[in-house]
Amino acid sequence: xxxxxxxxxxxxxxxxxxxxxxxxxxxxxxxxxxxxxxxxxxxxxxxxxxxxxxxxxxxxxxxxxxxxxxxxxxxxxxxxxxxxxxxxxxxxxxxxxxxxxxxxxxxxxxxxxxxxxxxxxxxxxxxxxxxxxxxxxxxxxxxxxxxxxxxxxxxxxxxxxxxxxxxxxxxxxxxxxxxxxxxxxxxxxxxxxxxxxxxxxxxxxxxxxxxxxxxxxxxxxxxxxxxxxxxxxxxxxxxxxxxxxxxxxxxxxxxxxxxxxxxxxxxxxxxxxxxxxxxxxxxxxxxxxxxxxxxxxxxxxxxxxxxxxxxxxxxxxxxxxxxxxxxxxxxxxxxxxxxxxxxxxxxxxxxxxxxxxxxxxxxxxxxxxxxxxxxxxxxxxxxxxxxxxxxxxxxxxxxxxxxxxxxxxxxxxxxxxxxxxxxxxxxxxxxxxxxxxxxxxxxxxxxxxxxxxxxxxxxxxxxxxxxxxxxxxxxxxxxxxxxxxxxxxxxxxxxx
Numbered sequence: 001x002x003x004x005x006x007x008x009x010x011x012x013x014x015x016x017x018x019x020x021x022x023x024x025x026x027x028x029x030x031x032x033x034x035x036x037x038x039x040x041x042x043x044x045x046x047x048x049x050x051x052x053x054x055x056x057x058x059x060x061x062x063x064x065x066x067x068x069x070x071x072x073x074x075x076x077x078x079x080x081x082x083x084x085x086x087x088x089x090x091x092x093x094x095x096x097x098x099x100x101x102x103x104x105x106x107x108x109x110x111x112x113x114x115x116x117x118x119x120x121x122x123x124x125x126x127x128x129x130x131x132x133x134x135x136x137x138x139x140x141x142x143x144x145x146x147x148x149x150x151x152x153x154x155x156x157x158x159x160x161x162x163x164x165x166x167x168x169x170x171x172x173x174x175x176x177x178x179x180x181x182x183x184x185x186x187x188x189x190x191x192x193x194x195x196x197x198x199x200x201x202x203x204x205x206x207x208x209x210x211x212x213x214x215x216x217x218x219x220x221x222x223x224x225x226x227x228x229x230x231x232x233x234x235x236x237x238x239x240x241x242x243x244x245x246x247x248x249x250x251x252x253x254x255x256x257x258x259x260x261x262x263x264x265x266x267x268x269x270x271x272x273x274x275x276x277x278x279x280x281x282x283x284x285x286x287x288x289x290x291x292x293x294x295x296x297x298x299x300x301x302x303x304x305x306x307x308x309x310x311x312x313x314x315x316x317x318x319x320x321x322x323x324x325x326x327x328x329x330x331x332x333x334x335x336x337x338x339x340x341x342x343x344x345x346x347x348x349x350x351x352x353x354x355x356x357x358x359x360x361x362x363x364x365x366x367x368x369x370x371x372x373x374x375x376x377x378x379x380x381x382x383x384x385x386x387x388x389x390x391x392x393x394x395x396x397x398x399x400x401x402x403x404x405x406x407x408x409x410x411x412x413x414x415x416x417x418x419x420x421x422x423x424x425x426x427x428x429x430x431x432x433x434x435x436x437x438x439x440x441x442x443x444x445x446x447x448x449x450x451x452x453x454x455x456x457x458x459x460x461x462x463x464x465x466x467x468x469x470x471x472x473x474x475x476x477x478x479x480x481x482x483x484x485x486x487x488x489x490x491x492x493x494x495x496x
Contacts, residue, residue, distance in 0.1 A: 035404040037459035038442070041088040041097045044454065046075040046108055051083050051115075055415035055453045058424030059439040063357075063432040064123040064184070066093045069157040070439045071119035071132050072455045074101065075108070076415040076422065080496045081115030081137040083108045086455070089157035093433035094461055102151045104162030105136055111163070113146060114139040117496040118178050118425075125184040126192030127215030130157045133166070133180040133196055135496055145175030145496060148198050150216045166196050166210050166219045174202035176494050177425075181236045181244075188242035190264035195244055197234040205230040205251035205492035211265030225259045227270035232493055233291035233425070239300035245328035247294040247304040251492040253277060254484075256292055256306060260328040274331045278482045280309040280318045282349050283376060284383035284411045287420035289495065293353040293428075299360035301326050303396065305368065307349040310482035311336045317347040317376035320368065322396060336476055337368065339390055339402045347376035348388075354429035354436050364395035367462065369405070369429045369438030384408035385423070387440050389462050403462065406442055413443040415453055423453075425495050435461020 044054040053075055061070040068090045075083030084106050088099040105111040115137040122131045130153040138146040149163035169175050178198040183190050194212045196219065199205040207229050208222040234248030244261045248271075256274040261267060282288040290306045297303070305322045309315040320339065325331045340346040348370050356365035368390050373383055386407030392399045414421040423441040430437055443453035 036462065038406055038456045039459045040454055040456050041070065042072060042074070042086050042099045042455035044074045044086070045101065046083040048075065048083055048108055051075040051077045052415050053450055055451045056086065056455045057082070057415055057422045057441050057453070058119065059427055059441065059455055060120045061428040061430040061437070061439045062121045062123055063430035064125065066432060067091050067156055068094055068430055068432050068437060069121045069130055070428070070455065070457070071121045072441070073117060073119060076417065077115055078416060079418045080143040081117040081135070083115070085116055085119040085132060085134050087132065087157070087160070088455060090432075091156055094437050094457065098158060102132060102134070102160050102163070105134060105149055105151070113137060120178060120180050122180045122182050122194065123184065124182040124192060124194055124215050129154050129215040131180055131182070131194060131216045132160070133178050134163070135175060135178050135198070137496065145169060145201070148175060148178045148196060150180070150196070152216050164216060164219070167198070167208070167222050172202040173200050175199070176201045176205070176496050177233050179235050181238055183238045183242055185238070185240040185242070188238070188240060190242040193264050195236050195238070195265055197236050197246055197248070199230065199232055201492055201494045205232050207231045207234065207248065209246070209261070209265060209268055220265070223265070223268055225268045225271055229257065229259065229271040230492060231257055231271070232495060235292055235294035237294055237296040237302055239296065240298070241300065243328065245302050245325070247274065247292045247302070249277070249291050252489045253289050253291070253493055254488045256304065256323070258325070258328050258331070272329055274304065274323050275334045277306065277484070278308055278310040278315060279484045280312070280315050280347065280376065281486045282318070282347060283373065283378045284380040285420040286383070286385070286411060287417055287422045287425065288349045289425065291425060291495070293351045293426060295353045295355040297355045297360040297364040297395070298357060301360065301364070301395070302328065303353060303355060303366065305337070305351045305353045307351065308334070309484070310334065310478035311342050311476060313479050315482065315485040317345055318349050320348050320351045320370055324396070334478070335396070337390065338399055339388065342476070345376050347373040350424060350427055352427035352429045352438060352440075354431050356431040356434070362394055362397070365431065366392040366396055367429045367431065367436030367438070369427060369440060371423060380411055383411050385411060387438070387442070389436070389438060391436065391462070405438065405458065406440070406456065409443055410445070413445055413451065413453065415451060419495070433461060435463050437461050
């Protein structure tokens with residue numbers, strides 16, 4: 001079964017009213033008080049009574065050439081997963097978009113699983129195929145991660161096949177937090193390999209990796225790291241040499257780890273610690289944690305960011321911090337991305353990092369989309385949630401002034417989950433045509449019992465002003481003995 005599509009028109013500065021026309025067409029009233037024009041590119045089309053409508057959360061995106069594909073959970077369940085994964089595709093550098101829902105995963109779209117979570121998208125240049133990875137869920141005897149699936153598109157992300165299983169849970173397995181990447185360097189010895197990462201919460205969040213060499217049609221055995229490590233939220237990237245580097249949080253989200261493969265996924269090294277995590281509890285019971293967002297430049301340098309309070313006295317708010325590596329084993333000291341002064345009281349979280357694939361080294365272009373509270377010490381009724389963007393034109397040596405993209409949002413407008421109000425455990429940014437497109441969930445007040453939360457991006461790509469700030473490494477040091485303001489979990493975490 002192939003999915004159907006609808007078209008969205010680009011919103012320009014001369015046609016801001018088109019935002020509201022689009023909203024009416026979709027029967028979703030989402031208002032964003034943005035400093036830059038934004039456009040809605042998807043909506044929740046489901047009406048089943050078992051999940052929350054209209055809600056869309058947790059987007060990922062990937063770009064290749066002039067095509068951007070974004071995916072998102074649609075129809076969020078309170079205790080995990082969603083009615084389906086929705087997709088949005090632009091083939092003209094973000095000017096216009098089409099969208100639809102993936103076929104064959106959940107019972108709401110011709111499949112057999114009850115729910116699906118953790119949408120991620122990748123492109124395989126060798127086989128000219130787009131791949132969307134999802135975590136299929138069964139809810140008959142508790143909410144359990146039952147399979148990691150992949151839907152394929154061979155026509156540029158405009159129609160999608162029924163899913164292929166990467167792995168299926170057996171026994172006590174309880175799968176979580178999948179991610180996918182492909183080797184797109186034609187000179188790599190493993191050109192055309194695609195790699196999927198996930199963890200098994202039923203086995204302490206044991207990290208698993210699987211490899212496909214035929215465009216996602218079939219997948220190899222699940223392999224552990226050399227030290228049988230546990231972790232959560234890995235984001236694999238591939239160097240031009242074919243080396244795969246996987247930054248990942250540990251099972252309790254108290255450290256960032258990394259491991260590698262130099263033989264096309266036949267084996268994986270032991271994990272190494274990139275850095276410890278010190279994190280401030282985001283106010284208002286917003287669902288948020290220090291999972292990494294990882295990207296790579298054209299020369300193979302890896303950039304990893306996460307939310308962290310180590311530069312704030314008393315851990316009163318989070319910054320977005322960064323570490324980099326050229327080999328996956330040695331990592332730079334943690335540097336603070338200077339969005340606001342450490343005395344500001346602004347809390348930053350849920351980052352989505354992009355690196356322009358055509359750039360590298362001292363001229364690498366980085367774009368970072370993130371959520372933030374202007375005042376960290378707020379409550380569920382007073383917190384004001386915003387979306388921001390900041391960029392660097394020199395590989396993170398210095399950064400632009402931040403741009404307010406959208407907001408403020410009230411937390412009660414957001415989908416409610418067992419882990420708090422939700423925009424996503426992650427968001428994403430992708431470069432296309434030399435500019436950055438963040439994808440993020442925005443919302444306005446519910447219409448009765450129906451939410452108004454949907455997928456947005458900017459109406460045109462962002463190029464922030466000239467670099468004006470020095471990075472943390474130049475003149476800032478973490479607060480001595482910085483520590484999280486909440487006890488670390490003693491149990492492996494789940495995040496679906």
